[in-house]
């Protein structure tokens with residue numbers, strides 16, 4: 001009887017225990033915070049479970065939805081601590097339209113233009129590089145990433161960071177739906193952003209689906225106008241064969 005009770009308690013609390021044990025093995029514990037629902041849920045649950053957090057870092061591309069920037073401020077106030085904002089050495093605008101290529105077929109051309117699946121320069125120079133540089137400036141540390149249990153295949157991808165990474169939401173069996181529900185319960189609603197989009201990220205991301213672009217066009221006309229202005233600064237089409245204006249035409253006529 002005693003053994004059974006012990007076993008049930010062990011199964012119930014092992015995920016939290018395992019995350020806390022990992023805590024003790026490393027001097028710095030850093031939460032990767034994107035400003036989206038999953039990393040918000042992870043952060044709040046870690047605080048609720050008294051898991052040590054030394055730093056919370058957000059890599060800013062400069063192109064997030066205004067609702068996400070407001071959310072980050074809201075989270076800071078709610079948890080009563082600052083979130084470290086990391087930025088690339090140069091801003092989005094520079095890499096997008098000004099950086100002069102010094103080699104390859106496009107030598108001399110200005111800017112990388114719109115990102116594509118094969119060329120996500122934005123992730124490299126505005127997210128990964130600033131983060132890796134920051135991590136290398138710290139004593140040994142341990143990262144926490146907000147990948148949910150229904151996306152655990154992403155956690156199996158090769159670790160691109162120079163430090164170990166833990167996935168508490170997978171340990172705790174938190175799915176994408178559960179993470180959003182939890183955030184809503186804590187009073188975070190991104191001003192309705194998740195009622196319109198299934199994911200957040202840069203508003204001007206060309207990798208988003210046509211349906212998300214339609215939503216952007218109808219609900220965020222000021223951001224759409226911004227995107228059209230950006231489109232004039234680059235040689236590269238927004239989608240493989242369409243400019244922003246061509247996509248707009250398609251939206252208007254569909």
Ligand code: SF4
Pocket residue numbers: 061115120122123201202204205206207
């Ligand atoms: S959301 Fe799109 S544009 Fe933004 S960093 Fe990711 S791939 Fe790049």
